Amino acid sequence: MFDFVAFIPRAVAQSIPLLYGSTGETITQKSGNLNLGIPGVMYVGAICGVIGSFLYERACGTPEAMNPVLTIAIPLFFCLLGSLLMGLLYCFLTVTLRANQNVTGLAMTTFGVGFGNFFGGSLIKLTGADVPSIALSATSNAFRRTFPFAATTGWVGKIFFSYGFLAYAAIIIALIAAHIIRKTRTGLHLRAVGESPATADAAGINITAYKYAATCIGCMIAGLGGLYYVMDYACGVWSNDAFGDRGWLAIALVIFTIWRPDVGILASILFGGLYILYLFIPTGMNLAVKELYKMLPYIVTIVVLIITSMRNKRENQPPASLGLSYFREER
Amino acid sequence: MAERVPAVSLRGITKTFGSTVANKNVDLDIYRGEILALLGENGSGKTTLLNMLSGIYYPDAGQIFIDGQEVTIRSPKEAFDYGIGMIHQHFKLVDVMTATENIILGLKDKGKLDLKGASAKIREICEKYGFQIDPDQKIYEMSVSQKQTVEIVKVLYRGADILILDEPTAVLTPQETDKLFAVLRNMREAGKTVVIITHKLHEVQDISDRVVVFRKGEYIGQMITKETNPQKMTDMMVGHAVTLNIERPDPVDPKPRIQIEGLTVRSEEGIVKLDDVSFTANSGEILGIAGISGSGQKELLEAVAGLQKVEAGHVYYVEDDGTKEELIGKDPLEIQKMGVALSFVPEDRLGMGLVGNMDLSDNMMLRSFREGHSVFTDRKHPHDLAEHVREELEVNTPGLSTPVRRLSGGNVQKVLVGREIASAPKVLLTAYAVRGLDINSSYMIYSLLNKQKQSGVAVIYVGEDLDVLLELADRIVVLCGGKVSGIVEGRGADKNEVGLMMTKLGGGSDLA
Numbered sequence: 001m002f003d004f005v006a007f008i009p010r011a012v013a014q015s016i017p018l019l020y021g022s023t024g025e026t027i028t029q030k031s032g033n034l035n036l037g038i039p040g041v042m043y044v045g046a047i048c049g050v051i052g053s054f055l056y057e058r059a060c061g062t063p064e065a066m067n068p069v070l071t072i073a074i075p076l077f078f079c080l081l082g083s084l085l086m087g088l089l090y091c092f093l094t095v096t097l098r099a100n101q102n103v104t105g106l107a108m109t110t111f112g113v114g115f116g117n118f119f120g121g122s123l124i125k126l127t128g129a130d131v132p133s134i135a136l137s138a139t140s141n142a143f144r145r146t147f148p149f150a151a152t153t154g155w156v157g158k159i160f161f162s163y164g165f166l167a168y169a170a171i172i173i174a175l176i177a178a179h180i181i182r183k184t185r186t187g188l189h190l191r192a193v194g195e196s197p198a199t200a201d202a203a204g205i206n207i208t209a210y211k212y213a214a215t216c217i218g219c220m221i222a223g224l225g226g227l228y229y230v231m232d233y234a235c236g237v238w239s240n241d242a243f244g245d246r247g248w249l250a251i252a253l254v255i256f257t258i259w260r261p262d263v264g265i266l267a268s269i270l271f272g273g274l275y276i277l278y279l280f281i282p283t284g285m286n287l288a289v290k291e292l293y294k295m296l297p298y299i300v301t302i303v304v305l306i307i308t309s310m311r312n313k314r315e316n317q318p319p320a321s322l323g324l325s326y327f328r329e330e331r
Numbered sequence: 332m333a334e335r336v337p338a339v340s341l342r343g344i345t346k347t348f349g350s351t352v353a354n355k356n357v358d359l360d361i362y363r364g365e366i367l368a369l370l371g372e373n374g375s376g377k378t379t380l381l382n383m384l385s386g387i388y389y390p391d392a393g394q395i396f397i398d399g400q401e402v403t404i405r406s407p408k409e410a411f412d413y414g415i416g417m418i419h420q421h422f423k424l425v426d427v428m429t430a431t432e433n434i435i436l437g438l439k440d441k442g443k444l445d446l447k448g449a450s451a452k453i454r455e456i457c458e459k460y461g462f463q464i465d466p467d468q469k470i471y472e473m474s475v476s477q478k479q480t481v482e483i484v485k486v487l488y489r490g491a492d493i494l495i496l497d498e499p500t501a502v503l504t505p506q507e508t509d510k511l512f513a514v515l516r517n518m519r520e521a522g523k524t525v526v527i528i529t530h531k532l533h534e535v536q537d538i539s540d541r542v543v544v545f546r547k548g549e550y551i552g553q554m555i556t557k558e559t560n561p562q563k564m565t566d567m568m569v570g571h572a573v574t575l576n577i578e579r580p581d582p583v584d585p586k587p588r589i590q591i592e593g594l595t596v597r598s599e600e601g602i603v604k605l606d607d608v609s610f611t612a613n614s615g616e617i618l619g620i621a622g623i624s625g626s627g628q629k630e631l632l633e634a635v636a637g638l639q640k641v642e643a644g645h646v647y648y649v650e651d652d653g654t655k656e657e658l659i660g661k662d663p664l665e666i667q668k669m670g671v672a673l674s675f676v677p678e679d680r681l682g683m684g685l686v687g688n689m690d691l692s693d694n695m696m697l698r699s700f701r702e703g704h705s706v707f708t709d710r711k712h713p714h715d716l717a718e719h720v721r722e723e724l725e726v727n728t729p730g731l732s733t734p735v736r737r738l739s740g741g742n743v744q745k746v747l748v749g750r751e752i753a754s755a756p757k758v759l760l761t762a763y764a765v766r767g768l769d770i771n772s773s774y775m776i777y778s779l780l781n782k783q784k785q786s787g788v789a790v791i792y793v794g795e796d797l798d799v800l801l802e803l804a805d806r807i808v809v810l811c812g813g814k815v816s817g818i819v820e821g822r823g824a825d826k827n828e829v830g831l832m833m834t835k836l837g838g839g840s841d842l843a
Contacts, residue, residue, distance in 0.1 A: 185444040192425050192436050199423040203437025204408045314427050314471050 005155045007273070007280050009162050013233050015272030016163075017042065017243075019170045020225025021250025022268060023177050023261045028218035029254060030181060031211045032194035033094060034323040036105025038222050039247020040112020041086045045223025046230045047116040048082030049075035050238045053139040053231070054123055063138035071142045075227060083223025086112065087216035095211045098325035109247070117240040133239035140236025143228075166228040171265055173221060178262035190214055194319030197326040207326055225250070249275075252301040255308055258316045271297050336399055338363045338493060338524055339384065339415070344393035346379055353379040357393070357550045359543060361493065366515060366525045368539035368556070370532075370568060372623070374795065376548035377528045381495045385417035386410035416486030417495040420502075422478050426471040430464055434485045456487050460517045463510075475600060476507040483514075493524045500534060501625055504602055512538045530568075530623050532561045532834040546570050561835055562827075569797060569830035577777050577802040579821070580785055583615035585805075587649045588789035589635065589671075589758055594644035596630045596813075604630040606813045608644070612758070612789045617780060619804025619821060620793040623833050627813040628793045632760045635791075636673040637663040648758075670757030684747050687736030691717040691728065694735055695750055720749035724775065741772040748776060752783060759783055762793040777803055797833075801826060811836050 021038055028035045035041075053075040060066045090108060093099040123134050143164050150161035181187040192200040193210045201207055229246070230238050249271060256271075257263040278293030308316065337360035346354040354376045361367055369377040382388045384395065386407040394401055397413050404410050410417070424433050431450045450466040457464060464473075464480045473481070479499060486494055496515075500508045515525050515538060529535060535542050536556060544551040544567040551567050589612040596605040605627040612618045620628055633639035635646055637658065647655040648669055658666055667673075673684075685694050695713035717731050724745040728738055735743055748764055761780070765773040780803070784790050794800045800807055804821040809832040816832040 183444065185440075188428075188432055188436065188444065191428070195425045195427055196423075199425050199433075200436070202407060202423045204406075205437050314469070317427075320426065 003280065005158055007276075008159050010276050010279070011269055011273035012163065012167065013272070014275050015268040015270075016167045016170045017225035017229045017233065017246050018250045018253055018271055019174055019264055019268035020228060021222045021247055022253035022257065022264045023170070023174045024218035024220070024222030024225070025251055025254045026218075026257070026259050026261050026264065027177055027181070027190075027221070028215045029259060029322055030187075030190050030194045030319060031214035032197060032319055032321040032324065032326070033090070033211055033215050034101045034105065035090055035108075035215060035218065036102060036251065037086065037090055037108025037112065038105075038219075038251055039245070040109035040115075041083050041219045041222045042226035042229075042247045042250070043112040043116035043243060044086050044226070045079045045083040045220075046226030046243060047119050047238070048223070049079035049227040050123065050134065050136065050230055051119060052078030053136050053236075054126075054134065057136060057138055063141075066138055068142060071139055075139060075143075075231065079223050079227040080220050083219045083226075084216055086223070087219030088212075090219070091212045091215050094325065095208055095215075098327070101323050101325070113241075116243075120238050120240045123238070133237050136231070136236035136238070138236075140231050143231035144235070164228075164232040166224065166232055169224070170228070173224075174261040174265050177221075178260060181261070191319070194321060197321055197324075201326075211326075222247075222250070249297060249301065252305070255318075256301070256304045258308065259318070271300070274300055335362055337361055337396075338398060340396040340399075341380070341384070342394045342396070344380060344383060344390045344395075346376075346383060346388060346391050352548050354383075354390075355548045357545075357548075359550060361524060361526060363492075363524050364519060364522050365540045366519050366527065366538055368535040368542045369526065369528045369545060370530065370535055370542050370564060371545035372530060372568060372795075372797075374547075375545040377545050378497055379548075380545075381417060381497065381526065381528060384410065385415055385495060387417075411489050411491060414490065414492045415495065416489060416491030416493070418479065418482045418486060418497065418499065420497050422482055424470045424478060424481060427469060429467050429469055430473075430481045430484070431466040433470060433481060434466075434488050438489070453484060453488060456484055459521065460487070461514050475502045476504075476511070479503070479511070480514075487518075492522070493526070494518065495526045495528070497528045498530075499527065500529065500531065502600075502602075508534070530834070532564055535564065536561070544568055561831065565830045565834060566827055568834075569826055571826075575798055575802050577774070577799065578781055579802060579805070580781055582613065582805050583785055583787055585613035585616045586651065587611045588614040589791070590645075590647040590649055590655065591631075591635070592645040592647070594631070594634060594646065595642045596627070596634055596639055597642050598630075604813050605634070608810075608813070608815050610808050610815060610818060612791050614757070614789045615784055615787045616805040617784050617790040617792050617803060617821075619800040619807040620791065620810060621797060621800050621807050621829055621833060622810035622816075624795065626810040626833075628762060628810060630813075631810075632673060632762055632791070632793060634659070635666075635758075635760060636671060637661055637666040638673075667754075670755075671760070672751040672754055672756035672758065673760045685735050685743065688734050690732045690734055691721065691726075691746060692731050694746065695720070695753075698750060698754055716750070716753055720746060720753065724749045724779070741768045744768060744776070745772065748779060752779060756783075756788060758789045758791070760791045760793075763795060764792070765799070766795065773799075797826060797829060801829070809833055 021042055025035060025038050056070065056074045086108060090104060093104045094101045124132055127134055143166060146163060147161040150157040153161065181190065189200065189205045190210055193205060193207055197207050226243065229243055230236065234242060253264060253267055253271060257267045274296040277296060278290045281293060339361040341357060341359040344354055344357045357380055371377045379388065383390045384404065386404045386409050389405060395404060402413060404413065431446055431453055434453060435449045453466040462480050462484060464477055470478060470481065499511060503511060518525055527538065539556045541553060542556050542564065543553045544564065546568060592609050594605050594608040598604050608631065620631065622628055630639050634641050635658065641659050646658040648658050649655050692710065692714045695716045696708065699713055700708050714731065720726060721728060721731065726742045726745050728742060735746060744764060748761065751759060764776050780790050780792060792804060801821060801824055807819050807821055807824060807829065809816040809819065809829055811833055814836060816836050819829060
């Protein structure tokens with residue numbers, strides 16, 4: 001019998017970074033910015049959180065000396081700050097200087113991964129440990145604190161209450177993002193900017209402000225995905241390149257969810273499940289089969305891309321001006 | 332009317348773009364509750380003037396008064412604050428949004444976004460004036476006329492009481508036009524002011540209370556529509572013939588070269604662009620095509636060049652010995668090989684025929700890259716040709732490797748026309764070859780065309796300036812709304828007569 005009670009919490013934990021990333025990217029894309037730098041932003045968000053928490057843990061010395069609020073607030077602040085700077089960099093290049101969005105995004109991903117690995121390596125050297133990783137267990141414990149009744153309510157508790165606060169925050173942020181995009185004036189204007197900046201401009205909407213705000217907020221949300229991964233999923237252990245290619249999966253999710261963060265909640269759990277399915281399928285000693293199962297999320301992504309590209313409904317298409325810079329003079 | 336205070340008064344408005352004067356010292360009064368038509372040929376400055384009123388442009392000189400108060404209008408938003416809204420020819424709508432969402436876009440109302448309330452208000456406006464749109468329909472599902480309606484409702488929703496419509500009927504079928512006019516009359520009854528820019532006389536007669544005529548950026552005069560007739564309006568619109576002293580050598584041994592019979596073309600939206608057009612273009616003569624822009628000139632040339640789907644009719648290429656060959660159904664490359672060259676200068680100059688980012692030689696190569704037998708392209712001949720065109724036509728460029736997009740408009744056009752002529756065509760189709768050129772460059776193009784004519788080429792020249800056509804062309808085909816309104820001899824043609832043909836089928840001055 002397939003062990004759902006064990007599988008679902010793992011799938012959810014796996015899905016949260018993807019959900020953060022895809023929510024952030026959806027908001028960004030709605031403004032017409034195709035930010036392929038999201039994987040890099042998530043790396044930067046993670047490492048900045050790690051740096052903040054590392055410095056704080058060092059300063060306090062023992063876990064008992066740490067203020068519970070600051071333990072969470074400091075990494076959170078560092079993470080948001082790092083991601084925000086990445087967002088500002090992207091906007092400055094693509095909106096103000098009108099650089100090519102694809103090139104800028106890819107460069108930022110390369111930069112972000114390198115940035116993470118460089119400072120990760122430096123911190124590992126500072127600790128002087130034998131293993132190539134940093135363990136921030138005190139901070140991680142704070143991030144992983146679950147509802148007190150999670151352990152006592154059986155499978156209900158395991159499936160619904162056994163996560164750290166960042167997991168619930170991801171779902172709430174996704175729901176709020178979906179509401180804002182579809183139901184509010186801000187969302188209407190944001191969509192107009194992404195669909196037809198010239199129209200939005202003529203209607204008196206500040207294109208630059210919307211693009212900057214959407215992209216920076218999107219980056220900050222995506223950065224939280226990186227933070228969740230290190231502090232909660234990986235139990236506070238940073239090792240270089242461990243985050244892997246989740247950032248790319250997050251971008252694939254944006255297309256999969258047809259630019260709807262609320263759909264993203266379920267879709268990311270599906271992706272998270274596929275990501276770890278190989279652990280739950282008995283494959284015996286045949287390791288090659290395991291590798292095949294590991295391919296699943298990527299195969300699904302390819303299939304989904306094919307299907308979504310074939311759908312012709314206009315509402316399900318990417319924002320019309322996605323990836324294009326806007327010059328007022330070129331109307 | 333004289334005792335009423337005008338809602339809008341323009342005084343001494345002047346606007347220049349570079350060296351071209353778009354408006355010169357224009358005075359105009361607009362009164363409440365009237366439909367005012369601005370009549371003039373293309374480029375007579377009607378749209379520019381009203382763009383200044385709606386905040387798109389800012390006048391170089393002059394004053395704008397609204398209800399007697401002097402105002403400055405810097406942006407479309409400020410124009411709205413004065414109750415002025417303009418509906419442009421190119422719609423500004425977001426395709427994937429509903430009509431309602433588009434209409435309220437950019438409004439900074441307080442409180443929650445209330446789409447239902449907005450829809451209800453839109454329905455109310457629709458009912459009041461007789462619009463027929465569904466506020467919840469997506470724009471991409473709408474026809475052109477519905478999109479236009481959304482634009483009009485958008486302006487009304489924002490509380491405008493002076494509406495400016497820039498050639499609103501250009502994209503409409505006759506039935507849709509009637510509907511639009513009915514709505515405009517309803518708006519007049521409700522006390523709104525409507526200003527409509529047009530160059531169609533029958534529309535002026537149909538809808539307007541008063542007509543103001545513009546010519547070459549200047550205010551010519553105004554008339555009460557009921558008290559005037561097409562003859563008078565045309566006289567004002569085209570003015571007296573101006574002598575340009577363009578050379579016109581006699582046709583050389585004219586023989587039929589292109590024979591067009593019953594050509595009918597529909598646009599993708601199903602609007603008839605050419606209706607049963609028949610005429611013959613002879614070798615060794617320049618055939619002018621006159622007509623208000625959008626009367627089917629582009630479609631006509633494209634049909635001959637094989638770029639346009641044809642619904643009915645024939646285009647024959649006639650050899651010297653009289654054998655005919657059908658061009659319709661052939662692909663553009665074949666037609667080109669038969670010696671039909673098309674040089675079309677669109678409004679943005681680079682849109683057709685030249686690649687802006689490529690240099691002169693590479694652009695020459697666009698015509699010849701298929702020649703030769705090696706896998707490598709022949710770069711030498713295009714290079715020589717570019718050098719030749721540059722010398723012959725005095726193209727002012729830093730070098731042959733300069734991207735065409737960096738050249739000035741006149742030079743771009745010389746390159747385009749020069750390349751087409753260099754292919755030694757039997758038929759040369761040119762459209763707007765002198766668009767935006769200064770006088771010297773224009774005369775150079777005219778003499779190029781004359782040279783082609785004298786060497787026996789059948790030149791078809793689509794022009795905007797009637798004065799030029801009258802002096803350059805041997806015969807003139809006048810188009811009106813996609814139909815041939817008449818064919819006149821270039822020598823001795825009367826400008827007013829041609830002008831009347833352009834605006835009214837057959838050109839008769841009898842009132843319908």
